[in-house]
Each structure stands twice: as C-alpha cells, then as structure tokens.
Amino acid sequence: MKKKVNVKGNIRRMALLVAGCVVMGGMAASQTGGNMAYAMTKEEAERQKDDASENEKNAKDVLDSLEEQQNKIVQDVADLDAKMTSVQTQITSLQEQTDELQTEIDTTQKSLDEAQKAEDEQYEAMKQRIQYLYEEGETEYVDALLKSISFSDLLNKSEYIDQISEYDQRQLAKLIKTKTDIANYEAQLESDLRQVESVKTDLEGNEAELQTLIDQKQEEITRYDGDIEAQKSLMNKFTVAREEAERRIAEISRQEMGKANANGTGAYTKDGKVYDTSKYKGKFMWPVSTGGVITDEFGYRDAPTAGASTYHQGLDIGCDYGTDIVAAEAGTVVMSCYNGGGGNMVMISHGGGICTVYMHNSQLCVNVGDKVVKGQVIAKAGSTGVSTGPHCHFGVSIDGTYVNPHDFLGQ
Secondary structure (H helix, E strand, O other): OOOOOOHHHHHHHHHHHHHHHHHHHHHHHHHHOHHHOOOOOHHHHHHHHHHHHHHHHHHHHHHHHHHHHHHHHHHHHHHHHHHHHHHHHHHHHHHHHHHHHHHHHHHHHHHHHHHHHHHHHHHHHHHHHHHHHHHOOOHHHHHHHHHOOOHHHHHHOHHHHOOOOHHHHHHHHHHHHHHHHHHHHHHHHHHHHHHHHHHHHHHHHHHHHHHHHHHHHHHHHHHHHHHHHHHHHHHHHHHHHHHHHHHHHHHHHHHHHHHHOOOOOOEEEEOOEEEEOHHHOOOEOOOEOOOOEEEEOOEEOOOOOOOOOOEEOOEEEEOOOOOEEEOOOOEEEEEEEEOHHHOEEEEEEOOOOEEEEEEEEOEEOOOOOOEEOOOOEEEEOEOOOOOOOOEEEEEEEEOOEEEOHHHOEOO
16 A cells, blocks of 8 residues: 655644744744843833734644644544444354354254264164075175165165165165255355354454554554644743733833832823822722731732732732622722633722722622722622632722732721
8 A cells, every 4th residue: 555645744743843933033032132121112012922922823723723633533533443343243243153153063063973873773773684684595685785885875776675675765765864954954054154254254354454543543643642732832932922021011011100100199101191190099998808918919929820920910918718808999890790810800990090900709799880989898708710719819900000009008
C-alpha cells in the first residue's frame, strides 16, 4: 500500500512553528522595555495589548482546530471499537457453531463405529451359519465366502445369493444403508465445519485489520495530545503578554491620575478629562460592618489562586461568612449580579464617574436602580467567584480605572 503523506500533521507543526516565532518576537519586544514599562505611553501599551490579544485569539483558533481534529479521531476510534465488538461477537458465535459441529461429528463417528461393530457381529453370525453349511457339505458357498473381500462383494456374486438366507440379506442391506447414511451425514457436517471455519478465519482477519487501524488512530491521538499541550503553552504566553499590557495600561492610568492629584485637590485627569473627587477624599465608610482585616492590598501581588489577577484593583477585607456589607457612600446601584471571577457583585455609582464595587458576596440585598444611603446593607459577605475564603473585595473606580481605595476611605 502506498504510504499517505500526513498533510494535516505537517500543517499543524507549521502552525505551531510560526506561532512560536511570533510569540518569541513579541516577548523579545516586551523584554526590551522591561525596566521602562511605565515610560511608554498609554497608546503604546494599548497597541501591545491589541497585538497580544490578536495573537492570543489566533493561538486559540489553532488550539480549537487541533482539538476538533483530535475529537474527530476519537470518534473514529469509537466507531472502530463498535465494529470490533460486532466482529468479535460474530467470531464468538462462529466458535460456538464450530464447537457444536465438532461435537456432532464426534457423535456421528461413534455411531459409524457402532454400525461397523454391528456389521462385524452380523458377519460373525453369518460365518457360523456358513460353517454349518460347510459341515452339511455346501462347499461351493464356502469357497465363495472365502474369496469375497466384503459383504458387498459376496452379495454381488449373484450365483450364491440364493444360498444366503433371506434374513441375512435383509440385515446386510440394512447395515450397509445405515453405514452409508451415517458416512454421508458425517461428510455434510465436515463440509459445514469447513465453511464455518472459513468465515471465522475471514472475520479474524478483519479483527486484526481493525486492531491495526485502532492502534494507528491511538497514535494519532497521542501526537495530537503533544501538539495541543504545546499550543496551550503558546497561548498561555500570549495571555501573559496581554495581561502584562493590561497591567501597564492600568498603572499608567493610575499614575496619570496620581500626578493630577499630586497637589491634594482630589482632582483626577483621565484622557484629558478632569474628575473632581475632593468631596469623597477620606469620606467613604468602611464597607465591612464588623471591621475585618485587610488580607490583600491594592496593586501588584502574587496571584493567591488560579484565575486571580496579579494586579489587584482593590482591597480584600477578610471577615466572617454572612457579615453585612454596607454602601461606602450614597448612590445608585448600577450592577447587582453574578459576575464571573468577582462572584456575586454590587456596583454603586456616586456620580461624577466615581463608582465603588463589592465582590464575592454570598447574597445580594439590592437591585439595579435602587437608591442607597451611606451605610445601608447591600450584600452579605461570602466567597463566590475566584476566591480563597469569605471576604469583601472593595474597589473604587474613576471612569472605569481603578484607583487605590485608601485615598477615599476614612481613617
């Protein structure tokens, strides 16, 4: 058989190679600016984010394609397994037929042996009667018997048939017919056995071919496992690059706002727009009614669990499960729902582009559109979403950019 060229496999490897070159180039560019991360402009950081996002998407598309192709092969194996089961069932059935036919042949052979024994016994009885004839002087009959090689030969000697008793003729004819019938039946059984064994042999050949195909498919699945793991690793590098760009953008925005607020007026600038937050500086109420303990600060950190960010955009305040979470300031509820990694989340708009967020709650006590007053219970503390224990994640954002909550919380 002519060997087929694995076109799909070559395409997969080329895709991985090209993607690897892209990500390494992107990483090199990223590393070049390592210590200058915050010297770049926001536009440059956003371009890096867009590039990383595009590479991440392309890598995800390749990954999805690899997984789709692998799933097709897995389905092929399942189909082949079904065929294999059917063939093995047929082989088992044919083996049972073979065993039954062999048993019947053995039984028939015994019957044939018994018929031969009966013929021999009849022959002995006949010899005794002939012996009697000899003693009475019937020598010609005796000579015919001695010159005959079998009963059939004797019967064919027509000149002596009339000297054989009618009883002996009937018995001999009956025995000969019985032996012939048994021999014919045994021959038919052996013919049936050969046919069954032939079909069984063909099916065993099919079984071997199916097993070869299954083994080949399993090898393909294993190769795809390697390609998929490599592609996941590649995509993860793009994801890290995107998240790093997002952190840079957030930090640049925070620094821009920090610079604008350096004189302590409470005015933040974002994209040329000024946000006056002076009336809220140091005025927000502590969001956990029982106080609690800060377990994670605002800013860069080591991710505490899988799925958590390394740039923390708020404060984590540890407390008991079910503790009342209160509004830090009066405002309007603009979000009250489950929000992925943030779990059950409440967001309150306080006007002027300023919002506060309260995440990971076990229960939400307000609805979108509700007007709330400072200190009103809005949720119950919990550990929903990406979380390692009951706490309140408290964040403050200005036009979508999160800033350090300490600047707004009262002492």
